[in-house]
Amino acid sequence: MKRYEQFAAEIAELIRSGVLAPNEKVPSVRTASRTYQLSPSTVFQAYYLLESRGLIQARPRSGYFVCAQANRALAEPGMSARTAESTPVDVSELVFSVLGSIKDPDTVPLGSAFPSPDLFPLARLARSMGKSLQQLPAKTILADITTGNAQLRRQIALRYRVNGVMHSPDELVITNGALEALNLCMQVVTKPGDLVAIETPTFYAALQILERLQLTAVEIPVHPRDGIHVQALEDSLQRLPIKACWLMSSFHNPLGASISDEKKQQLYELLYRYQVPLIEDDVYAELYFGKTPPKPVKHFDRAGLVMHCSSFSKQLAPGYRIGWVSAGRYAEQIHRLKLMTTISPSVPAQCALADYLQQGGYDRHLRKLRETLEYQQQIMLAAIARYFPANTRVTRPHGGYFLWVELPEQVDSLQLFSMALAQGISIAPGPIFSATRRYRHCIRLNYGYPWSDAMEGVMATLGKLISSLL
Amino acid sequence: MKRYEQFAAEIAELIRSGVLAPNEKVPSVRTASRTYQLSPSTVFQAYYLLESRGLIQARPRSGYFVCAQANRALAEPGMSARTAESTPVDVSELVFSVLGSIKDPDTVPLGSAFPSPDLFPLARLARSMGKSLQQLPAKTILADITTGNAQLRRQIALRYRVNGVMHSPDELVITNGALEALNLCMQVVTKPGDLVAIETPTFYAALQILERLQLTAVEIPVHPRDGIHVQALEDSLQRLPIKACWLMSSFHNPLGASISDEKKQQLYELLYRYQVPLIEDDVYAELYFGKTPPKPVKHFDRAGLVMHCSSFSKQLAPGYRIGWVSAGRYAEQIHRLKLMTTISPSVPAQCALADYLQQGGYDRHLRKLRETLEYQQQIMLAAIARYFPANTRVTRPHGGYFLWVELPEQVDSLQLFSMALAQGISIAPGPIFSATRRYRHCIRLNYGYPWSDAMEGVMATLGKLISSLL
Numbered sequence: 001m002k003r004y005e006q007f008a009a010e011i012a013e014l015i016r017s018g019v020l021a022p023n024e025k026v027p028s029v030r031t032a033s034r035t036y037q038l039s040p041s042t043v044f045q046a047y048y049l050l051e052s053r054g055l056i057q058a059r060p061r062s063g064y065f066v067c068a069q070a071n072r073a074l075a076e077p078g079m080s081a082r083t084a085e086s087t088p089v090d091v092s093e094l095v096f097s098v099l100g101s102i103k104d105p106d107t108v109p110l111g112s113a114f115p116s117p118d119l120f121p122l123a124r125l126a127r128s129m130g131k132s133l134q135q136l137p138a139k140t141i142l143a144d145i146t147t148g149n150a151q152l153r154r155q156i157a158l159r160y161r162v163n164g165v166m167h168s169p170d171e172l173v174i175t176n177g178a179l180e181a182l183n184l185c186m187q188v189v190t191k192p193g194d195l196v197a198i199e200t201p202t203f204y205a206a207l208q209i210l211e212r213l214q215l216t217a218v219e220i221p222v223h224p225r226d227g228i229h230v231q232a233l234e235d236s237l238q239r240l241p242i243k244a245c246w247l248m249s250s251f252h253n254p255l256g257a258s259i260s261d262e263k264k265q266q267l268y269e270l271l272y273r274y275q276v277p278l279i280e281d282d283v284y285a286e287l288y289f290g291k292t293p294p295k296p297v298k299h300f301d302r303a304g305l306v307m308h309c310s311s312f313s314k315q316l317a318p319g320y321r322i323g324w325v326s327a328g329r330y331a332e333q334i335h336r337l338k339l340m341t342t343i344s345p346s347v348p349a350q351c352a353l354a355d356y357l358q359q360g361g362y363d364r365h366l367r368k369l370r371e372t373l374e375y376q377q378q379i380m381l382a383a384i385a386r387y388f389p390a391n392t393r394v395t396r397p398h399g400g401y402f403l404w405v406e407l408p409e410q411v412d413s414l415q416l417f418s419m420a421l422a423q424g425i426s427i428a429p430g431p432i433f434s435a436t437r438r439y440r441h442c443i444r445l446n447y448g449y450p451w452s453d454a455m456e457g458v459m460a461t462l463g464k465l466i467s468s469l470l
Numbered sequence: 471m472k473r474y475e476q477f478a479a480e481i482a483e484l485i486r487s488g489v490l491a492p493n494e495k496v497p498s499v500r501t502a503s504r505t506y507q508l509s510p511s512t513v514f515q516a517y518y519l520l521e522s523r524g525l526i527q528a529r530p531r532s533g534y535f536v537c538a539q540a541n542r543a544l545a546e547p548g549m550s551a552r553t554a555e556s557t558p559v560d561v562s563e564l565v566f567s568v569l570g571s572i573k574d575p576d577t578v579p580l581g582s583a584f585p586s587p588d589l590f591p592l593a594r595l596a597r598s599m600g601k602s603l604q605q606l607p608a609k610t611i612l613a614d615i616t617t618g619n620a621q622l623r624r625q626i627a628l629r630y631r632v633n634g635v636m637h638s639p640d641e642l643v644i645t646n647g648a649l650e651a652l653n654l655c656m657q658v659v660t661k662p663g664d665l666v667a668i669e670t671p672t673f674y675a676a677l678q679i680l681e682r683l684q685l686t687a688v689e690i691p692v693h694p695r696d697g698i699h700v701q702a703l704e705d706s707l708q709r710l711p712i713k714a715c716w717l718m719s720s721f722h723n724p725l726g727a728s729i730s731d732e733k734k735q736q737l738y739e740l741l742y743r744y745q746v747p748l749i750e751d752d753v754y755a756e757l758y759f760g761k762t763p764p765k766p767v768k769h770f771d772r773a774g775l776v777m778h779c780s781s782f783s784k785q786l787a788p789g790y791r792i793g794w795v796s797a798g799r800y801a802e803q804i805h806r807l808k809l810m811t812t813i814s815p816s817v818p819a820q821c822a823l824a825d826y827l828q829q830g831g832y833d834r835h836l837r838k839l840r841e842t843l844e845y846q847q848q849i850m851l852a853a854i855a856r857y858f859p860a861n862t863r864v865t866r867p868h869g870g871y872f873l874w875v876e877l878p879e880q881v882d883s884l885q886l887f888s889m890a891l892a893q894g895i896s897i898a899p900g901p902i903f904s905a906t907r908r909y910r911h912c913i914r915l916n917y918g919y920p921w922s923d924a925m926e927g928v929m930a931t932l933g934k935l936i937s938s939l940l
Binding site: 092096105112114116117118120122123125126127129130133134136138139141142143144145176177179180183192205208209212318319320321322336337339340341342343344345346347348349352 | 562566575582584586587588590592593595596599600603604606608609611612613614615646647649650653662675678679682788789790791792806807809810811812813814815816817818819822
């Protein structure tokens, strides 16, 4: 992110948070330039950008003012509703028919599960790959197939330690992305017919895992800010023989919700009391906008009951397919199951990541990525406020790259999906995030792609399509 | 392989096949040098090597002669016996306890499933990796996650075409090595409790798949030369509701057996008649010692009933974890199941292989690899004849890198495994290749590691350990 974009993001945040009210004058170029120690041209560029985004406007001979609608406060969605006690899952066909219909690679990927690959240090990773492969002893390749690359395991363990999670290196199993980790975890703690507590809405891949393994979902409500409803989970644990719990503790997909540290500990104690293993999907953990990384539930785990799954796919190396699980007491079973099914993720990819992590550019990259995503979130929120109906509700997550948008009740998001796709735009329709096909009027939007005038047009188009459905 | 080693291999073959009989004089250095257009020093080096291998010996003032025991013709094993009609599989614990006990990386890997990684063009692949990653558009990485790398798919399809198999590119699913392919195939055509026809002995990973998916094995006898007993398979198909058949059609692991083209067609017609899908594990197909590659059963498939699985792990790029299945009518289901479980193998690894295949060094590499393996087989057969008991039986496969050794009945291969491991040598004991824990007196030896004086000592040690068990 360039300096003027950073500055624009700061002003946007002041507007969003109401520090700069609608119709209020923004600092003059001279004042801003002095206060923020920026060149006047940088300030000009930033204001020009904010103007093109509809956040401020120039008034002749008076300077720039916050637009009347700039922080039009769209409401946030509330807690999701309770559902039937438990429900078999049959959503895969819908997920595939939705995702499989996005065939044109030039579709604007607002429905994508990944941020823009241009945000990642791919050239730097390629150099790490070249270097580490040239140095790799042939013998090590075969050894790494069974155990995972030792250097990579050490680097991952180090990051856990920095975040206050101590675990034995033996707990760590390197997998083909987080999705393989989640699949393996679920398989070792359940058998067909078992009940599994999940959030609603939830990541569709979790639903597909349940469906594939013939598990029955117990859907627990989630608040878009605070995450899973712990009391509702407790009620279900009391009444039902739940065998596992699957959830996203930070920057939940699709809601963006994050559980507070205090509530994470409560949650752990609750699961510990019932001895129900937790599969913690934490792939967005590094994409926090605050000052400190969120703690995982794994942080509170003293009995090896939490399987903490993550990967490098969403913040560093998409396509490398390297994930892992810190699997507590289930590590050995998971390791064996992996040896029986895929054996190992690519050894070269592991080596490249180990080398990159060792070189120390990772934290710098992450800081920049977080800044960019936070900025893009502001811009997209402003665009939604401008173009979507007034009674739209939208989340304001503190990390990740998804917004969850509740449209007016009449809007059918599957219909909207088809109409948008015909215009070259993908969105993620609500029903793919639910075992009971709820959230018909909701969509998930990805703000992980760089903003541009074209994107502005895309949001305007989406707004028009939504209006046409009212 | 150096020129003198090649020449030594030719002479070894003449001895093995009996063209040069025991006690017969081998061509003088001068004659050989003239006949084969080699320098005398090359011939000397070759003869010195053959002498150190115990195939020929110098007689003072008379030249070199074939040793009396040089081609001591050890018998070949016969057809494996029939077993119970069907049997649940419970072999995983044994497999893990055996393979998991090999912890020291310096163990001589006669029990390994891979040939020596030094036989692969790893530096060349590393260059392909560096080059292709530098050129890869960021956008392509995300696209390749869903569909597999287009260039790699094209290269694999081309090799099928060269081998006379025509299939639509849509039939091809790129997987995490062949093992993921086999797992996916088995999952889409069976449900728990189903009967599956497999060979006996068979690759332990196939047994583990059956165990994991709660399938019941119907073990079909295999001849060490000709492969599966088609009549026995037909008997089972007639009597039992078999839902799938899993086999290795060429250079079977562990037997080295290959089914003739004629029998492959019979086999296909038989399965077609019963509409039983075939999972054809063909990972050693490129390691043939003859002039032409063996045809897969897939060659005869006109109904999309054969799922042909292979990979680059055994002949080009171990650790890259790139395999595939040409899956006929099951392709779409397999593709979806993969998207739900691991999504995709590493995109960089796919790109590197695509680049390497396109550069055209693959066939040259394979020719050299085949020569080396064939040579090493001769040397190991000679060592077995020298050091193992006279009533040992051993296979003579026409490809791959495994020998299957039937030791005298009294020998317990699990005990031998432990004793050998204590001496720093691994072997693969027979019972891990059987759902019914048969083959107690058999072992599988890997001749995929370069021969050396140390290896000669290893074989002598094994021979002594075996004798001690008689």
